Amino acid sequence: MFAAEAKTKVERHAIEHATERLIRRYAGRHDPEVVRQTVNQVTDLYATAEVYAFVPVLVERDARRILDEAAE
Numbered sequence: 001m002f003a004a005e006a007k008t009k010v011e012r013h014a015i016e017h018a019t020e021r022l023i024r025r026y027a028g029r030h031d032p033e034v035v036r037q038t039v040n041q042v043t044d045l046y047a048t049a050e051v052y053a054f055v056p057v058l059v060e061r062d063a064r065r066i067l068d069e070a071a072e
Contacts, residue, residue, distance in 0.1 A: 011052060011055060011056060014056035015039065015043060015055075015056045015059055015060075018039065018056055018057075018059060018060035018063075019035065019036060019039045021060070022035045022038075022039065022060065022063055022064065022067065023035045023036075025064075026067055026071070029067075029071045030067055030070070030071065034067075035063070035067065038063045038066050038067055039059060039060075039063045042059045042062045042063045042066070043055075043059050045062075046058060046059060
C-alpha cells in the first residue's frame, strides 16, 4: 500500500468514527441519515484542503455546529 493510500484510509476511518460519535450524540434529535449527510457535505467542503491532517477534527466540529443549529 502506498503512503498516500494509507493516509487516505486513516483519514476516512477517523471521519467514520466521528460520524458514529455524532450519531450517538444526536440520537433522538436527528436521524442517523441526517447526521451522515451533514458529515458528507462538510467533508466535501474540505476536499481541496492542502493540509489534510486536521480535516477529520474540523469536519466533526463543523457538523456538530450545523446539527446544533438545526436542533434549536
